[in-house]
Amino acid sequence: MEKTKKMSEDKKYSNLVYNKANYYEKASEKEKEQIFEFAEKYKTFIDECKTERECCREAIKQAKERGYSEFHFGDKLKSGDKRYFVNRDKGVVFFKVGTLPLEENGMRIVVAHIDAPRLDIKQIPVYESDGFCYLKTHYYGGIKKYQWLTIPLSLHGVVILKDGSKVNIKIGDKEDDPVFYISDLLPHLGRNQMAGKATDIISGEQLNVIIGGMPLINAEKDKIKINVLKTLYDKYKITEEDFISSELCAVPAVRARDVGFDRALIAGYGHDDRSCSYPSMQAIFDVQNENTSMCILVDKEEIGSEGNTGIKCKVYEDIIDEICFALKVNSRQVRGKSICLSADVTACYDPNFASVYEKKNSAIISCGACMNKFTGSGGKSGSSDASAETVAKVRKLFDESGVVWQTAELGKVDIGGGGTVAKFIAQLNIDTVDIGVPVISMHSPYELISKADLYSMYKVALAFLK
Secondary structure (H helix, E strand, O other), X not given: OHHHHHHHHHHHHHHHOOOOOOHHHHOOHHHHHHHHHHHHHHHHHHHHOXXXXXXXXXXXXXXXXXXXXXXXXXXXXXXXXXXXXEEOOOEEEEEEOOOOOHHHHOEEEEEEEOOOOEEEEEEEEEEEEOOEEEEEEEEEOOOOHHHHOOOOEEEEEEEEOOOOOEEEEEEOOOOOOOOEEOOXXXXXXXXXXXXXXXXXXXXXXXXXXXXEOOXXXXXXXXXXXXXHHHHHHHHHOOOHHHHHHEEEEEEEOOOOEEEOOOOOEEEEOXXXXXXXXXXXXXXXXXXXXXXXXXXXXXXXXXXXXXXXXXXXXXXXXXXXXXXXXXXXXXXXXXXXXXXXXXXXXXXXXXXXXXXXXXXXXXXXXXXXXXXXXXXXXXXXXXXXXXXXXXXXXXXXXXXXXXXOEEEOOOOOOOOOEEOXXXXXXXXXXXXXXXXXOEEEOOOOOOXXXXXXXXXXXXXXXHXXXX
16 A cells, blocks of 8 residues: 555656657657658658758749749738748748737747758869869868768759859769769778878868769860860850859768668758758648748858858848838837747767767657757857747747657767857847757768657647747
8 A cells, every 4th residue: 555655656746857758659650650751751852952952942842832922022911921032042931921910929930951061063173183084172061071982972053154044953863873973092001091080081172073084085185074074065065164153062862761670760961951941841831820930941051151141141131121011010129029940950869979978968869859958069159048938938839739849958068069040040139949850970971860850840840830
């Protein structure tokens, strides 16, 4: 009797303890089906969209299919309008005008980025050396350079020709396409290479992509280079000078694949941050809301959100102001009442490298999208550090909606760190907090996530916008 009474008391107080829950354990069979169905559509998206331009095009296509129309500065707006605004084909804003007063309720905003680490092609890139033709590259974002060796690469981007016409390039992803390649030193001759630091395995200037190996017989010199340029001209009308006005990059020529016998995980290129941007845009497409809601997909996060397509560009503040002007409300007042989710991935606890994590405050795989109250490094440098009130507001929304989610920070104190767009949104006087999908092997050419966490991100964005 006493034992039964003690067990009853233990159960009574068990809800005082915070425990993370595995989404797969909590999900019904029907919800598991939804998790897997959502993952299949996501895999198709990241296979087809490997650059910010490609993501932008596909997002707009899907928005139009759902009744969205393009917004231009000066347009009139009314409740129920579904509009999109394009920023230079590399960023897009979707918004729905709600019925609740903007001055009192503000906007619900989700921001994610659609750029990913890659190898950008230099402006004068083509050269020949000892039987090979190469493209010179300049890496984009924080990468481990050695991870990009000896993997199949595809070329994506645009070239603006001398006559002003635009050529879209996408070579290497189809089964019958050629791929491109960066060589590595054979282990038989690699003793000195492997004795050094990982950062010295290969330098940035050695990340040269092999693009050809057959000479043009009648050429006088640089026969392989001339043959490659001839192929480019015959197929695309591209000359060597046209590379000056191009945006080309090398990305992994790999398709997203299920991982594990149970297919619970997804390996793919660009989970950072498309595992957040895709659920966010699907949420604004699907949400039935009274709030005015907005989803912003931006470029350049991986290099500090710079330029006129990163979140630092004033156009994103302007679009909020323009919506307020069209609805005859004070934009400064609206921003002060608004709240934003910075939808960006976070580091997932990796048992194989446990020493860099503080497990109690780490994101655990399949336990849902993860809220980071702060990011930054060291003493929270570079973080907006969301207020307790903001976290409480978002936490209440998630819990009331039955969303499976968790909270964490980015590794042990003083081990490293990272940043998101959150601080730039916060500078507009908008309460902002980070939340995103936990990622294993982040910034590698082939990252790993859980399908459960991906679907949780969709449910998080849906609950927040609703």
